[in-house]
Amino acid sequence: MKNYLSILQEIREEVLPLLGRGKVASYIPALENVDSRRFGMALVTLDGEAFVIGDADERFSIQSISKVFTLALAFAKLGEDLWKRVGLEPSGNPFNSLLQLEYEKGIPRNPFINAGAMVITDVLISNFDHPKAAILDFVRQLSGIDDVYYDYDIARSERETGFVNAALANYLKSLGNIENNVETVLDVYCHQCAIKMSCRELAQSFLFLANHGIIPSGNTRILTTSQAKRLNAIMLTCGFYDQAGEFAFRVGMPGKSGVGGGIVAVIPGELAIAVWSPELNEHGNSLAGIKALELFTTKTGRSIF
Numbered sequence: 001m002k003n004y005l006s007i008l009q010e011i012r013e014e015v016l017p018l019l020g021r022g023k024v025a026s027y028i029p030a031l032e033n034v035d036s037r038r039f040g041m042a043l044v045t046l047d048g049e050a051f052v053i054g055d056a057d058e059r060f061s062i063q064s065i066s067k068v069f070t071l072a073l074a075f076a077k078l079g080e081d082l083w084k085r086v087g088l089e090p091s092g093n094p095f096n097s098l099l100q101l102e103y104e105k106g107i108p109r110n111p112f113i114n115a116g117a118m119v120i121t122d123v124l125i126s127n128f129d130h131p132k133a134a135i136l137d138f139v140r141q142l143s144g145i146d147d148v149y150y151d152y153d154i155a156r157s158e159r160e161t162g163f164v165n166a167a168l169a170n171y172l173k174s175l176g177n178i179e180n181n182v183e184t185v186l187d188v189y190c191h192q193c194a195i196k197m198s199c200r201e202l203a204q205s206f207l208f209l210a211n212h213g214i215i216p217s218g219n220t221r222i223l224t225t226s227q228a229k230r231l232n233a234i235m236l237t238c239g240f241y242d243q244a245g246e247f248a249f250r251v252g253m254p255g256k257s258g259v260g261g262g263i264v265a266v267i268p269g270e271l272a273i274a275v276w277s278p279e280l281n282e283h284g285n286s287l288a289g290i291k292a293l294e295l296f297t298t299k300t301g302r303s304i305f
């Protein structure tokens, strides 16, 4: 078994000069209350080994990484019917584009842009009596950590200032692609984005996607092999919004980012890796995080290609 620790340490040294070059997300005011110089990485393997460096055990706001959890939960429940309401193509546009939703008549391009994720949240609200509790239970099951919680201040901050998301949800509702009350959809959506987890917990919770849909510790099946393949394919093509092509090109792993500065990626059959650095690039993806993952696949010679 490879000792990844020295590689992670080397990566950290090489990306440290990038800190200060990006911008912490401020359009959700509560997200700004973070030390922009934090940096952590965690790598977990299918045989249960973990390698961590820096702030890998500090929790942060997972934001859009939550879209992988809600999609997995909805996919497990609804199967292929899901794709009647949301598409499967990369958006090539910012994650909160109103223009694209209007062009495409209320069928969001994919489940990882905000409009698509809100349709998935709506599916969960229709299928669970207590959707917020169901989402937390699911994340706890995937990570094996019982005390994963919502950060209520961040959820409230986004709910109070998320005017573009409110516009997207209302537009979806007007075209019949939201079944539930718009306020309820926005409330659940803002909470799922406000889940707090560390790099180690996130990497752990993505291992089922590296293992054909089965949580390796405990052997619990979450998705079928085909569904896990499909979810990984959506991460590869859509996980980084209008930078998805560049991420596939530079890094070569399916993954998902969030505006809290986290990124999680997997190599099926091997490992899951998470990185956190709060400063973002112009696409809303962690600037040093992307570089760190690029260095990881370059230095190890590992990727999905």
Ligand code: GLN
Residues within 6 Å of the ligand: 062, 063, 064, 065, 095, 096, 114, 158, 165, 193, 257, 258, 259, 260, 284
């Ligand atoms: N909660 C954020 C939003 O809806 C999530 C965006 C992201 O992480 N890319 O704007």
